[in-house]
Amino acid sequence: MKTPLNTLSAVEVHRRGIEVQGLVREFKEVTAVAGIDLQVAAGEIYGFLGPNGAGKSTTVLMLTTLLPPTSGRATVGGFDIAREGAKVRGVIGAALQEAALDPLLTGREHVQLQATLQGLPRADRKRRAAELLARVGLTEAADRRVGGYSGGMKRRLDLALALVHGPRILFLDEPTTGLDPQSRTALWEEVSRLARDEGMTVFLTTQYLEEADVLADRVGIIDRGKIVAEGTPAQLKAEVGRPSVEVVPVDPAQADQAHAALQQFGDCGRNGSGGNVTVSLPDGDAQLADVIRALDQADVKLASLNLHAPTLDDVFLAKTGRKLEGSGEPGSDSE
């Protein structure tokens, strides 16, 4: 029996993630989101991958109740985004594409303002602000105005603000765009920790393949307003091909030996004039150790060995006919 949404207990809300059915958003001349369906389980990190203008941010704006859908239905934490906006906002935190911060306020003032507006008891606000600022590594900069923060510091503060009220579901819209590698890795660690240690559901949009690959339990690839592929990163990559190993013997004359040793694993071929041999691995990169052992037993001396695994970019290419990187339409702000 279906539970009426307005009678959900706190436990039930915790169990529910995100459910989207036929969600559409049309602007005057553009259909930004053209009928998407997806489900995100509670505690899952869902990566929403796509180029600029694909419809990622529009989807986030709808799911966070900031933009009404043209049609379709979605529930977040068990609450309908169109009819129960206040309840949705009560269970979510969001760091949107642009870190919406006031350059004239300090980091601490931001967190305390957010805590007040979220209804934290007065006695808890300072403690919560200190705790969150420490968690995102901004304790030392807490009393500096945000106008002087770096891009990475602003992103981290944005994340802290999204967490002030202890949301169950976190929306992150391209959280690492423009960040240096160190800040990016730090943010990934924190997002992973939130899902792992606090059971938080994370809906993360990104245009970075590596980010989706590293962070997401499941990935949805969106292009031109439609989801073109969905699954775990491993499943998606497996759909488009198997990993392969390319070996280059020190002595090109040993190419035949290498070829003979590797044939047992799968399709094997020679390429190039340097004695390169490539073999596909039906069971994935777990066979790599066996490959090395076989070459050693055949007494093949190697100059190099490279493992080629399919990437999410290969998945995007296979599904859309285009490479993901650089496939966004210039000037498209209609996401």
Place this chain on the structure above:
Amino acid sequence: MASQAATASSPVGTLGLGHPGLVEQVYALGRRAFFRVLRQPAQIIFPFIFPMLLFAVNAAGLDAATKLPGFPADDYRDFALAVPFMQGALFTAINAGTDLARDIETGFLNRLRLTPMHAPALLAGQLGGVILIGVIQAISYIAVGLAIGVDFKCGILGLPVLLALSILISFAFAAIGAFLALKFGTGEAVQGFFPLLFVLVFLSSSSLPRDLIATDWFRTVATYNPVSYLIEGIRSLIIIGWDPEALALGFGTAVALLAVALTAASLALRTRVGQG
């Protein structure tokens, strides 16, 4: 980042969230608006210097007007001091509007929308903070008047009334600024209205009493221009003392303007919040 978590994090659901009260939200947002302005010295200095500069120029250049038969003051400075209060209110309108427009442009309004914020708290807080700056401006104009020997005919007891009318006018114009911001959503649009508002001051009884304006069309415009009654309300306290009619018209016009502007701003806020 995770490694920097020196303190224990609060588990989700143990934060004891209550429903934030309207007063507390207004205070928090008003405090933010107040400090925002305080941290932008240009938003305080120019609204003080510019009206004072115009006041000095007018007082020096138009002093001969006091010799016109029927001119209500012996010293033009006494007559002209009401105008800076009005010009200060215009700056308040632009500051309030520009700040709110910036919140829309930067997405800060969306951040606030994701909280259980009462919509009226946004307007009240934003305007309340800016009006505090308006109070500081008004007090500084009174101080300048006292320093240069303006004779406030209303006496010391009339100064709080002058301040109250000034605050009401600032509130009304700040609401106009908020409406412009919410309607158009950009700081440029708000600032684009500044010359229009400034022309309203000049096409009023700011330089001469209405009955001494010789040009018919100008006198007609000044008579229909609500700014005339706002200035005359303040002016009456300075050069007459207690003039019930001028005060009633001044307060009445300010309240009417405030009601219209606040209603328009509230509707614009509802539309903007509704449309995302």
